Amino acid sequence: MKIGLFYSSDTGNTECVAELMRDEIGEEIMDIHEVFKTDLQxxxxxxxxxxxxxxxxxxxEMQSEWANKLDDLAKVDLSNRKVAIYGLGEQEDWGEYFCDAxxxxxxxxxxxxxxxxGNWPSVGYEFTDSKALIDEHTFIGLPLDEDRQADLTVSRIKTWLKLLxxxxxVDNWRASLI
Known part of the structure; x- marks a missing residue:
């Protein structure tokens, strides 16, 4: 099985997270793609x-590159495919919109x-509201805050990847992940 990771990034943080995930999983298993450079279909x-x-x-707001590609994503048949989402946001200054995208x-x-x-618990975050919550205790995916909780990013990524x-x-992945 090969994993495709598709991201958008203005500041480089979402890209850095993508690279951390690829490094953890391995280049032989995961490819990363910047959405604005990729034909999603x-x-x-x-x-x-x-x-x-x-x-x-x-x-x-959703970052503009992904916002511009949503119609392309809608045209792809993702039946029989599993998808996980991660998002970056800032929970202190923008806490009422934390990882909404x-x-x-x-x-x-x-x-x-x-x-x-890849749902993720809301415990350990300090935010006011988020559209990314599926209930009061659970995010639709992995939220990360590189401004206020960057020190937790690597451990959250490792735990989330194990969960995924x-x-x-899958039991034949890198031993370091199990």
Whole structure:
């Protein structure tokens, strides 16, 4: 199984997270793609498992590159594919919109037939509100805050990747992840 990770990034943080994930999983298993440089319709269907990374801007806006590609994502048949979402946001200054952009991305993938996996607990975060919550205790994917909790990013990524692998029921991955 090959993993395709698709991200957008203005500041470079979402890209750095993508690279951390690829380094943890291994280049032989994960390819990363910047959405503005990628034909989603031709590329995303090459993968059985897909990770989508998106930062949230200002008052809950999706980063522009992903916003411009949502229609392309809607045209891809993601039936029989599992998709996980990670998002970056800033929970102190923009706490009422923390990682909001994760939800419309997840919903668009679901509309295209994907099964969303990789929910994450809301414990350990200090925010006011988030559209990325599926209930008061659970995010639709992995939220990260490189401004206020950068020291937790690597451990959260490692834990989330283990969770994803368990949900995928994959047991032949790198021993360091198990």
């Amino acid at each position: 031709d590329t995303i269907i090459q993968y059985d498992f897909i990770i989508l990374g998106v930062p949230t801007w200002y008052d809950g 994760m939800m419309p991305l997840a919903l668009k993938a679901q509309e295209s037939g994907a099964t969303i996996i 692998l368990a949900e995928l029921a």
